[in-house]
Amino acid sequence: MHQDGSEAVSIQVGEAIRELRKARGLSLRALARASNLSANALSMIERGLSSPSVSTLYRLAEALEIPISRLFQVEKKRVAIVHRRVAERTRVSIPRGLWEGLGGEVFDGPVEPLVLTLESGSSSGPDVMAHGGHEFIYCLRGRIEYQVDGEGYLLEPGDSLLFRAYRRHRWRNPGPTVAQGLLVLSGFAEGERPGEAHGRGPADMDTATKGLASEN
Secondary structure, three states: OOOOHHHHOOOOHHHHHHHHHHHOOOOHHHHHHHOOOOHHHHHHHHOOOOOOOHHHHHHHHHHHOOOHHHHOOOOOOOEOOOOOOHHHOEEEEEOOEEEEEOOOOOEOOOEEEEEEEEOOOOEOOOEOEOOOOEEEEEEEEOOEEEEEOOEEEEEOOOOEEEEEOOOOEEEEOOOOOOEEEEEEEEOOOOOOOOOOOOOOOEOOHHHHHHHHHHHO
């Protein structure tokens, strides 16, 4: 029996972070230090007053030593076949966008497909990302700009990009309209989930944005 769409749409990421933090005996300040966030910023996320960027979700998952998909929903038994109706997608709000899981959260295998919906100016956040396996992005509409190891790639509808995800990367929507892409994370080691091997590194958003603009 399938869940009603109204029950499946809302995911309380802040509550999940708070519960995982408490289960590990970490104070708010301890987790904030471990994830390189301010205690105030973490408190806002936990109370649902602020939507964390994708790079922030990766940092929190690494600090909590969990797969990033654990932040999407309560832990469930992983299965070999996942049939996911559109109303049942796991949905996570990010600043100026939406991250929708397509079943990888409960699939017993090294693949996590996602749909990214990005408003104009939306980005993965102020930090670059790096993790195990491979990353594939297919632009469905609008324009999506990726930076991989400092090199810029502009994707328009029908364009795609595939790379080894240990390379430092980030993305943004540089266009004036909403962009949407199919993102597939795959090929990571058994038992690993993207985010556990996330390589943090400070990156200046303005500098990266100018670099992308100059390369396209």
